[in-house]
Amino acid sequence: AQTVTQSQPEMSVQEAETVTLSCTYDTSENNYYLFWYKQPPSRQMILVIRQEAYKQQNATENRFSVNFQKAAKSFSLKISDSQLGDTAMYFCALPYGGSQGNLIFGKGTKLSVKP
Amino acid sequence: NAGVTQTPKFQVLKTGQSMTLQCAQDMNHEYMSWYRQDPGMGLRLIHYSVGAGITDQGEVPNGYNVSRSTTEDFPLRLLSAAPSQTSVYFCASSFGRITEAFFGQGTRLTVV
Numbered sequence: 001a002q003t004v005t006q007s008q009p010e011m012s013v014q015e016a017e018t019v020t021l022s023c024t025y026d027t028s029e030n031n032y033y034l035f036w037y038k039q040p041p042s043r044q045m046i047l048v049i050r051q052e053a054y055k056q057q058n059a060t061e062n063r064f065s066v067n068f069q070k071a072a073k074s075f076s077l078k079i080s081d082s083q084l085g086d087t088a089m090y091f092c093a094l095p096y097g098g099s100q101g102n103l104i105f106g107k108g109t110k111l112s113v114k115p
Numbered sequence: 116n117a118g119v120t121q122t123p124k125f126q127v128l129k130t131g132q133s134m135t136l137q138c139a140q141d142m143n144h145e146y147m148s149w150y151r152q153d154p155g156m157g158l159r160l161i162h163y164s165v166g167a168g169i170t171d172q173g174e175v176p177n178g179y180n181v182s183r184s185t186t187e188d189f190p191l192r193l194l195s196a197a198p199s200q201t202s203v204y205f206c207a208s209s210f211g212r213i214t215e216a217f218f219g220q221g222t223r224l225t226v227v
Binding site: 045095102 | 145163
């Protein structure tokens, strides 16, 4: 069975500092994507970054980057130069196997950026 | 470019009432899904569809029905609302089976 685990229910960081959110997963698929979604207080689910499993290079989107360790099935999100607008729930997600076209989500990490 | 549109944004129901949450997407995506979000639980899959006329159950399907008569629309029906169905509901669509999902703005449903 596929699983996604986020072991940090809550984290906080000072503005302008760096924070890393952890995610581990399990899948029997060989070719897959991994995603980090952000959910601010507005409730909207926003894609932050995606990683293709067959690419060894870690994905980067501006201040957001991942540390993808395929053998260890680890997919952490690093936020650099944290901003107040980064305050949100962050969810790690993995597509279900087979033909479903759906995602399985971790339980989320609530990140608070403090001024 | 509307993306995924959900209505309503908020709803209060009495126990036993029925209602339909609407979801429409204009991206010609084949895959559509419904999730519910409860505190501390992340998002859990209720029902999904891989194309018009094809639906299947997800992780938590009990008490919900879906149908997919067109590519664009994927309504979720609550047959007889229960307090346990108090949650935030998200509709999502995706282009392929392993690509990212695009989400609607969510519906906060309270059953009293």
